[in-house]
Amino acid sequence: MTPEDFPLILSFVHPEPPAEGRRILPVFLPFSGCRRICLFCNQEAQTGHRREAVPGALERAESRLRDLAARGGAPLEAAFYGGTFTLLGQRDFAACLTFVRRMRREGLIAGARCSTRPDAVAPPVPDLLREAGFTCLELGIQSFSSSALKEAERGYTRETALAACLRARRSGLALGIQLMPGMPGLDLSAAREDVALAASLAPEAARLYPCLVLEGSGLAALWREGGYVPWEEEETIAFLAEACLTFWAAGTRVIRLGLAPQEGLDAAVLAGPRHPALGSRVRGLALARFLEQRLQAAGFSPKTPPRLDLPRSRQGEFWGHRGELAARYARLGIVRENVHWHEGEEFRLSFAATSGKR
Ligand code: SF4
Known part of the structure; x- marks a missing residue:
């Protein structure tokens, strides 16, 4: 028998970092705090929630938490999504921080997270969040490419996005990075650079939302005029699979691939790589x-x-x-x-x- 005949045995575990296992209570605040509506955005279609005043949303979240606790559920993590959380009006922002402090004190939540824009986390915002009991700050970076950011009229640059990530890190908050492959002005190679740069920052979590053309967004008008062509489904899946491997190798969990299914979402998607099993196709x-x-x-x-x-x-x-x-x-x-x-x-x-x- 030659050495070539010996069986090789490779053993390893799945490359994805293990899950935290904490459940989330989302508090959707569509467009709250947004100074303007971004080209590709239609939060009501994306989240399945209509605009709502912050006090009403907090009241509903509290009653849900009390209900869950009464049924013996473990404390959740409150997650403020759907708008620009850190640009809420002063009174609403203070009400949310007070809500988080109170719910934590009562043992109804174990922590909180929020998502916001990278140009809305100037000091002392990250410290205020951490002091109130937030544990994670998710930044809707979308891309680090200044030219793509300009084309999508995001209103900030690569430097602002990078500085925001570093600021979140320095404040002791876990960092979440959201990217939007396929957004206007972003080709495959620039999107790959985004993933490599994001992974090099070793965020705890990444969300990858391939750009879709949603009815009611500015992008819908651009697409109808022929000024925007979305990525193809197969090319997007191949890209996302590669991105997952890059993030996993950096110890980052990819906690969302594509928009979560919501009532009315499919009807609102005019074009773009939307597949009902996108996440499982990518992971496979x-x-x-x-x-x-x-x-x-x-x-x-x-x-x-x-x-x-x-x-x-x-x-x-x-x-x-x-x-x-x-x-x-x-x-x-x-x-x-x-x-x-x-x-x-x-x-x-x-x-x-x-x-x-x-
Ligand atoms: S992408 Fe973010 S900042 Fe822009 S309108 Fe939507 S929620 Fe607001």
């Missing part, structure tokens, strides 16, 4: 690429079929949406007969070495 492809990279690095040859022992919890993700990845695996000699499932978390690949590399 990311895992496939990760496995391919591991096999290739170990000198695997498709001539000798490998044996795979994989976590049962990843079965759907492995084969992809409606089994779409089966053909891709078959090209490596991986077919259903040589894939085995177990209850653990380990991925084990066994195969004959051809190059002697380990």
Whole structure:
């Protein structure tokens, strides 16, 4: 038997950093605090919530929290989404901070997070948030490309976006970065640079929202005039899979891929890469690429079929949406007969070495 005949066994876990496991109570404040409406935005379609005065939203959130606590649920994390939280009017902002302090004191929430624009976190905003009990600041960066930001009329530059991320970090808040691949003025290579730069900042979480043309947004008018062409679905999925691998390697969880399903959202999407299973298609492809990279690095040859022992919890993700990845695996000699499932978390690949590399 030559060294080439010895089976190689690779074992590792899924590349995505483990989940925090904390549940969230979203408090949607569509467009609250926004000084102007951004070109691509239609928060009412995106969040499924209509504009509402802040006191009413807080009242509803409190009654929900009390209700959950009465039923013995663990404290949640309050999450203020849908507008520019840190540019709320003084009274509303103070009311939200007081709400968070009070709910924490009463043990109804374990912490809070909010999303805002990077040009709305001047000092002392991050410190005020942290002192009130916020643990995470999510920044709707969308892109670090100054030219794309200009084209999308975002009103800030790469430098502002970077400074905001660093400020959030310095204040001790966990950092969340939201990017919008495919936004006007952003090509594939600039979007890749965005991901690389965002990952280099090692945020705790990333949300990737491929740009969609939503009815009622400024982008809809531009698209109708032929001034904007959205990314194709398959190109977007391939890009997002690559982005997931980059973020995971930096220890960042990708906590959202595409807009969450909301009533009326599909009807509002005029164009763009919207797929009901976008997240699972992306995760499946990311895992496939990760496995391919591991096999290739170990000198695997498709001539000798490998044996795979994989976590049962990843079965759907492995084969992809409606089994779409089966053909891709078959090209490596991986077919259903040589894939085995177990209850653990380990991925084990066994195969004959051809190059002697380990
Ligand atoms: S993208 Fe953000 S800042 Fe712009 S209008 Fe929408 S919620 Fe407001």
